[in-house]
Amino acid sequence: MxxxxxxxxxxxxxxxxxxxxxxxxxxxxxxxxxxxxxxxxxxxxxxxxxxxxxxxxxxxxxxxxxxxxxxxxxxxxxxxxxxxxxxxxxxxxxxxxxxxxxxxxxxxxxxxxxxxxxxxxxxxxxxxxxxxxxxxxxxxxxxxxxxxxxxxxxxxxxxxHSASAAFGRVDENGTVFVRTPEGEREVGSYPGATDAEAITYFARKYDELFASAVLLEQRLALPEVPSKDVADGLKTLAAQVKDAAVVGDLDALAAKLDEIQSGIASKRTVEQQHRAEARAAATAEREAIVAEAESIAGQPESKIQWKTSGARMRELLDEWKAHQRSATRLDRETESNLWTRFSAARNGFDKARRTHFAGLDAAHGEAKATKERLVAEAERLASSTDWAATAGAFKRLMDEWRRAGRASRADDDRLWSRFKAAQDSFFAAKDEVVAAEEEEFKGNLAVKEALLVEAEAILPVTDLEKAKAQLRAIQDKWDAAGKVPRADMERVEKAMRRVEQTVRDAEDRKWKSSNPEVAARARAMVDQLERAVADLQDDLAKAEASGSASKVKKAREALEARQVWLDQARAGVAEFGG
Structure with a gap:
């Protein structure tokens, strides 16, 4: 002031x-x-x-x-x-x-x-x-x-500087002393100046030291100033204060330095706590990097997406390097352990990737050789005119192509282009022939549709022998008519088979009705049921004579059941003309 x-x-x-x-x-x-x-x-x-x-x-x-x-x-x-x-x-x-x-x-x-x-x-x-x-x-x-x-x-x-000067004294020889709790101490002298000027000079030196201490204390309160900088400043100031030739309250100055020293200790504790928290957070982040790398490396080989996983491994390495360049450093043991795990995961992944692609290259080579053989055979068959057999051969080649597996993308694309070109060449020629045949078959279709009208007129079968003779004539004309267009083939064939099946069913029924063996078995069944019905009638009469209602009811139910069977057996015998 x-x-x-x-x-x-x-x-x-x-x-x-x-x-x-x-x-x-x-x-x-x-x-x-x-x-x-x-x-x-x-x-x-x-x-x-x-x-x-x-x-x-x-x-x-x-x-x-x-x-x-x-x-x-x-x-x-x-x-x-x-x-x-x-x-x-x-x-x-x-x-x-x-x-x-x-x-x-x-x-x-x-x-x-x-x-x-x-x-x-x-x-x-x-x-x-x-x-x-x-x-x-x-x-x-x-x-x-x-x-x-x-x-x-x-x-x-x-x-x-009068407050500090109050702690000084000048003797008759011009020597300046400073008062301390232990007594007075000689400071020095200021020749050619008055006592007040001499004391003021040494008091000002004290005030400068005290002002430096206050400034250091203010820096200590700033969060961005590290405790080490303040400690270095305090060390320098303490060296200046020691044996300083000044006049002032030396105890207050010493107390101020002690307060700063205590503040430095407190700030160091806070900094250590912050460093510990930052180190724990950095350790957790590094642990997450390592855990993800180990997770990628530990996947089953059949489920690994090598391109995506490889790119992620490189990103994790970049993240690790960025952490190493950050201000927060881990202790040597922790970082060494984490790096050992991270490096092991990366090396394991790289080894698995090399093994996978080495095997893949071998498989690609085998698939390439197989497909080159199939392509050569397909190109040989491309000019064949044996349409049915060659179409079957191409189907067999296609099945083998699917079982051969994959070659490299470039080889697969090149070989497939050749195979498909040969296949397309054959079927294009076949389709041209089929198209010409389709035009020819349209006349045959008209003939067969007229024959279908005649065949359906036979139904229902009333005279089996006549129906069979008419159907045989129609079948001969049907075979002579030839092929029909592919689109109509199933329709007309189903219609003809339906007529033929109806005639066969009528013939089967007639044969069954005229079979002597079957008729004899039917007659024997009727005779057996008639005897059973007669016995049951006698039992019913006896039950009625006894007056037992339960016996009557039981005998009547048994008689009615046998009577139904007898009626059915008689109807079967009637079909055979018995």
Whole structure:
């Protein structure tokens, strides 16, 4: 949070602001309108003179490139560059201590504030670093200035570091200490600066570390940031915090780092759980791929659709490779076991496919040889004029063709074309002959239809001998008439057979009636039934005489049954003329 309270102090246009690093770098940041042209002209020669005076001191101090700004080494061995070394300030001229900024800002982390002037300034690595000897001290500028510079209100401070500065102290030698629960600890010194500026410098370094911790904590809360990245950042930050020369609440900073460490542990647990779930899902998907491959390979060979199954096996292999390229990896043992099963299924399927097609090629070869033989015989028979026998031969060849099985598609199509051409050639010639015969047979049909009219006039048969003589004459004419068209052949033949069957039935009946043996058996049956009826009549008379109703009823029923049989037997004897 930026402190907006105006405090009297050195003019921003007459001081060089140092970057917050262990080797402070500085750049001119003039405040527009903060200094008149006369004041600037007065400061420039003074700064040049002070630079000449300090050059002699530089040879006894550490080189500028190696001189730390604030460290725990003795102040005499340091060559620090002041963070905000005042060019000309009111306090040294008047012999008074510089006015400290007393307005306290809320103890908030700089990360949550808006961009400050320090954040907008170039990074420390990008700012040119002058030698420490070229930095004028306030006292030197005061002695060489031609006249006092009018005090100007400072710019608004970028960040209030007073909360962190409260943990620091500067002794009479200018050494800065930080207060900790274990006691005070020496931090370093800031030569050429006031006590407040020195403490603020080290407090700002603390706030920067704390802001880095807060930023790391915010990254920890982002789901897309892995815990490893945060852990690496925490490791780097912890290395910076260790033995850091800063002023501030070190316990709070340590507690913040502990919170981040705990958060990393929790996030690792969540990540491990997510990885375990993803691994379980990936394992299930791989298991499904393997199971489908095993199902395809385990089909009965007679039911496998090789083209479809082979394409599906290739798709499963592509799916397996896609899973291997995905972010989720399986453990080595699980993946090895699944791959072993998947590879075994693929190899088994490929072996079965090769065996199947090898056998199929052999069967195709045998079928091809058989069909080539059938085609050669069919082509030989194609020119035959023995219509009935050759038609039967072609039927036999067709049956053998069906039993021969399938050759390859190309061979089957080629051989079938030759076989069918030979077959069609024979039957086309036969059909031409049959068509010519059909025209000739139409006259025969008219003759046979007239004979049918004469034959049907014989029925019903009243005079068997006359009917037989008429039928024989008609049959002779029928045979002499010749063949009829194929379409009418069955109709006229059935009609003639019906007449012939009627005459034969009449003849059979006459023969049966005149058979002596049959007549004798019929007469014997009648005599036997007559004797039985006479005996039953006697039994009925006795039953009536006895007065038993049941006996009467039984005797009468037996007599009636025998009487019916006797009547039927007498009717049969009558047919024979007995």
């Amino acid at each position: 930026t402190d907006t309270t105006q405090h009297p102090g050195p003019d921003d246009s007459e001081r060089e602001t140092a970057a917050p690093t262990d080797t402070p770098e500085q750049t001119d940041t003039p405040d527009e309108g903060a200094q008149t042209g006369a004041d600037a002209a007065a400061v420039e020669p003074a700064a040049a003179e002070v630079a000449d005076v300090l050059e002699s001191v530089e040879s006894t101090e550490a080189p500028a490139a190696e001189a730390p700004v604030a460290q725990e080494a003795p102040v005499a061995e340091e060559a620090p560059v002041a963070e905000e070394a005042p060019v000309a300030e009111e306090a040294p001229v008047a012999g008074e201590a510089p006015v400290e900024e007393t307005t306290e800002a809320p103890a908030e982390t700089p990360v949550e504030e808006g961009p400050s002037a320090e954040e907008e300034a170039p990074s420390p690595a990008a700012v040119a670093v002058p030698k420490p000897s070229a930095i004028p001290t306030p006292a030197a500028l005061a002695r060489t200035a031609p006249h006092p510079v009018a005090p100007v209100a400072p710019a608004v401070p970028e960040t209030d």
